[in-house]
Structures are given as C-alpha cells and as structure tokens.
Amino acid sequence: MLIRYAVLVTIFLMGCEAVHPEDTSLLVVESYVAAGKPLPPVTLRRTAPLEANYDLGHATAATGARVEFTMQDSPIPYTMQGTGVYAPLEPVTAIPGARLDLKVYWGDQVITAKSRIPPPVSLDSVSIEVSDTPIPGLILDSVFVDPLLVDSLGLRALGANAREGLVYLVEATLYWTDNTQRDDDDWWMRTQLLPRLGQSPRLSNFFLSPEALQLEKSAPFANAEQRSWSGAYAVQVPSSSNQIPAHGLRVSIIRGTRDYAQFVSGSSNPGESEPPSNVTGALGIFTGLAIDTLTVEVQ
Numbered sequence: 001m002l003i004r005y006a007v008l009v010t011i012f013l014m015g016c017e018a019v020h021p022e023d024t025s026l027l028v029v030e031s032y033v034a035a036g037k038p039l040p041p042v043t044l045r046r047t048a049p050l051e052a053n054y055d056l057g058h059a060t061a062a063t064g065a066r067v068e069f070t071m072q073d074s075p076i077p078y079t080m081q082g083t084g085v086y087a088p089l090e091p092v093t094a095i096p097g098a099r100l101d102l103k104v105y106w107g108d109q110v111i112t113a114k115s116r117i118p119p120p121v122s123l124d125s126v127s128i129e130v131s132d133t134p135i136p137g138l139i140l141d142s143v144f145v146d147p148l149l150v151d152s153l154g155l156r157a158l159g160a161n162a163r164e165g166l167v168y169l170v171e172a173t174l175y176w177t178d179n180t181q182r183d184d185d186d187w188w189m190r191t192q193l194l195p196r197l198g199q200s201p202r203l204s205n206f207f208l209s210p211e212a213l214q215l216e217k218s219a220p221f222a223n224a225e226q227r228s229w230s231g232a233y234a235v236q237v238p239s240s241s242n243q244i245p246a247h248g249l250r251v252s253i254i255r256g257t258r259d260y261a262q263f264v265s266g267s268s269n270p271g272e273s274e275p276p277s278n279v280t281g282a283l284g285i286f287t288g289l290a291i292d293t294l295t296v297e298v299q
Contacts, residue, residue, distance in 0.1 A: 026046065026047045026282065026283060027044060027045070027046060027062055027104070027106055027109060027111055027281075027282040027283070027284075028044070028045045028046070028047060028282060028283045028284040029042065029043070029044060029102070029104065029111060029113065029279045029282050029283070029284035029285070029286055030042070030043040030045075030284050030285060030286075031043065031102070031285075031286050031287075032285070032287060032288075032289050033094050033100060033115070033117055033287065033288045033289065034094060034288075034289050034290065034291055035094055035095075035096040035117050035118060035119070035120050035121075035288065035289065035290040035291075036093065036094060036096060036120055036290075037093070037094055038088075038091045038092065038093060038094070039069070039071070039076060039088050039091075039092045039093070039094055040087075041081070041082075041085045041086060041087040042067055042069065042078065042085075042086045042087075042102065042104075042286075043084060043085050043086075044061070044062035044065055044067075044084050044085075044086065044104065044106065045060045045061060045062055045084055046060050046061070046062050047060075047283075058083050060084070061083040061084025061085075062084050062106055063080065063083065063084060064080075064106070064107075065080070065086065065104055065105060065106040066104070066105040066106075067079075067086040067102070067103075067104055068101075068102070068103040068104075068105075069088070069100075069101075069102055070100070070101040070102075071092070071094070071095060071098050071099070071100055071101075072095060072098040072099055073099070076088055076092055077089045077090075094117050094288070095117060096117055096118065096119050096120050096290070097116070097117060097118075097119060097183075098116070098117050098288075099114070099115075099116050100114065100115045100116060100117065100286070100288055101113075101114055102114070102115075102286050104282070109281060109282070110281060111279060111280065111281040111282040112279070112280045112281060113278055113279040113280065113286035114278070114286075115257055115259065115278065115286055115287045115288045116185065116257060116288050117288035117289075117290070118180070118185075118187050118255040118256065118257070118288055118289065118290040119179050119180050119183065119187075119255070119290060120179075120290050121176055121179075121189075121253055121254075121255040121290040121291070121292050122176060122177065122292050123174060123175070123176055123251065123253055123292045123293075123294050124175045124176055124177055124226060125175045126172055126173065126174055126175070126251055126294060126296055127172070127173045127175075128170065128171070128172050128249070128296065128298055129170070129171045129172075129173075130168055130169070130170050130171075130244055130298065131168050131169045131170075133240065134166035134167060134168055134237050134239075134240050134242070135166065135167055135168070135169060136164065136165075136166055137164075137165060137166075137167060138162035138163070138164060138165070139162060139163055139164070139165040139167075139236070140162040144165070144167055144234040145162065165236055166236065166237050166238075166239065166240060166242075167234035167235060167236050167237065168234065168235045168237065168244040169232055169233075169234055170195070170232060170233055170234070170235060170244075170249070170298060171230055171231070171232040172193050172230065172231055172232070172249065172251060173228055173229070173230040174191055174228060174229050174230075174231075174251055174253060175222055175226045175227070175228050176226065176227060176228075176253055176292075177225050177226055177227075178216065178217075178219075178221075178225065178226070178227045180216060180255075185257075186215055186216075186217065186258065187215075187216045187255050187256065187257070188213060188214065188215055188216060188255070188256050188257065188258060188260065188261035189213070189214060189215070189216040189219060189227075189229070189253060189254070189255055189256075190211070190212070190213045190252075190253070190254040190256060190260075190261070190264065191211065191212050191213075191229045191231060191251075191252070191253050191254075192210065192211045192231075192250075192251065192252045192253075192254075193210040193211065193231045193232075193233055193249060193250075193251055194210075194249070194250040194251075194252070195210075195233055195235070195247055195248070195249050195250075195298070196247055196248040196249070196250065197235065197245070197247055198247070209231055209232075210231050210232065210233040211231065212229060212231060213261055213264060213265060216255065235247070244298070244299065246297065246298065246299035247297075247298055247299075248295050248296070248297060248298070249295065249296050249297075249298050250293060250294075250295045251293065251294050251295075251296065252291065252292065252293040252294075253291070253292055253293075254289055254290070254291050255289065255290040255291075256287060256288070256289050256290075257278075257287050257288060259276075259278035259285070259287050260285065260287040260289065262275075262276040262278075263275050263276055263277065263278070263285045263287070
C-alpha cells in the first residue's frame with residue numbers, strides 16, 4: 001500500500017510545478033497512519049522545476065526540519081532518521097479513533113495538518129465467481145468492451161482502434177463488518193482488486209471496475225452487520241479452448257478520511273495537476289487509515 005502511494009506522490013510531485021513553476025522550495029508532506037500499526041515516518045520533500053528530472057534523493061529532501069507529532073494530545077518525539085524522513089524516536093502504536101496533529105517548522109515556514117485514525121477494518125470473507133467460458137469482446141488499451149454494446153453506447157469509433165479478444169470475467173465480492181455506526185465521522189471506503197497476472201495485460205470491464213472509492217455508509221448491507229462490494233476484472237486468453245490462467249488476487253479494503261478520499265480522487269484524475277491537500281502551508285497528505293488485505297488463488 002505504502003509503496004503504491006509513494007509512486008503516486010512521486011508523479012504528483014513532478015506535476016506540482018505546473019502550478020508553481022517559480023517556486024523550488026515548496027514543501028510536500030507525506031504520512032499515512034495505519035490503525036493498530038506503529039506510527040509511520042513523515043516524509044518531507046521539496047518540489048523541483050518542471051523541466052528538471054525529479055530525484056527522490058538528497059537533492060529534493062527537506063532536511064533540518066522540526067517535526068511535532070501529537071496523537072490524542074500526547075506529543076510523540078520525532079527526529080530525522082533518513083534523508084528527509086522523520087520517524088518516532090521509539091515505536092508507538094497508532095490508536096484507532098485517536099486525533100492526529102502535525103506541525104512542521106522548516107526554515108521560516110510553519111506547516112500544519114490534522115487527521116483522525118479510523119476504527120480498524122477487517123475482511124470477513126471474499127467470494128469469487130469466474131465466467132464458465134471465455135467471452136468475446138473488443139479490447140481498447142486496458143478496457144474490455146462487449147461488442148454488442150458499442151453502438152448502443154455511442155462508442156462506434158472504438159471499432160477502428162480496438163482489437164478483438166477473448167477474456168474470462170472474474171467477479172469478487174468483499175464482505176466486512178461495519179463497526180462505525182456509532183461514530184460521528186463519515187468514513188470513506190476504498191476497495192481494490194489487484195490480480196497478479198505476470199506479463200499478461202490487466203484488463204478492466206467497461207462496467208465493473210476493479211477499484212471503487214465511496215462513502216462507507218453508501219455500501220450495501222449484505223446482512224445486519226456486514227457491508228459488501230463487488231468488483232470485476234478481465235483475464236485475456238488466446239483461444240476459447242484455454243482455461244483461465246491460475247493467478248493470485250490481492251484484495252484490499254481501506255477505511256479512510258474524507259481528506260484521503262479527495263487526495264486519491266484528485267491524484268487519479270489526469271486533469272488535476274495538484275491533488276487536494278489537507279496540509280496547510282504545504283502540499284501532500286497527512287491522514288489516518290485502517291487497512292486489511294488478503295491474497296486468494298483464482299483458477
């Protein structure tokens with residue numbers, strides 16, 4: 001999870017100068033505090049000119065900062081333990097429900113951010129359904145489209161650029177217990193299907209996405225306590241006689257704050273040069289999360 005977002009923030013950093021081309025000392029903050037896990041480091045980096053190659057090394061690290069980290073009104077001593085990486089002096093566990101406050105002093109700049117750690121979340125179960133036979137369709141880049149729907153959807157132009165292919169559709173339904181109903185906050189839920197297909201291209205169905213981001217209270221109840229979400233992806237095969245390739249599927253659920261949801265949405269939108277930030281006086285993200293993942297075998 002953290003590696004994925006490190007890549008995401010790197011791309012984001014490279015685009016920041018589209019908005020601030022003359023400012024090479026704008027600070028970017030990154031820290032994801034996972035419920036029940038040791039408090040993470042706070043990474044501080046500086047933006048660079050748009051024309052420059054962005055290096056996640058000493059050239060862009062923000063050194064010499066003073067970091068004040070507070071959890072539920074208790075100060076946690078942080079110190080720089082790597083190039084631009086500030087971490088707790090001693091291991092401290094992130095308390096679910098705790099309020100978080102961050103203050104960074106860097107040169108003459110004062111940067112602040114607030115968040116809250118969500119209640120823990122756990123995947124109760126996962127059900128997998130695979131289509132009995134490969135389904136023919138059109139493949140455009142990484143999207144699978146049912147050819148019978150091209151005209152009705154006004155997608156006739158796809159025909160010239162798409163190629164025919166056969167895929168198995170894999171649908172996964174995730175179930176988790178909603179333990180937030182007595183909580184005043186509106187938590188957001190990010191659900192993901194990450195198939196490990198080796199060198200095979202990862203395809204998503206035109207209608208069923210392998211990822212979703214929604215208010216948790218918007219997810220349907222499967223029973224009195226459990227909520228659920230269903231997503232799908234497509235696995236391409238050479239011919240109708242081929243069985244679906246056996247592969248691992250990593251499923252994850254992430255309960256987060258509204259700030260986290262806005263940051264993720266803005267970062268995945270190509271039209272956004274600068275994702276929304278909950279950091280005052282800088283860019284980036286400082287937020288609490290609750291995460292659970294599970295890997296299942298599909299065959």
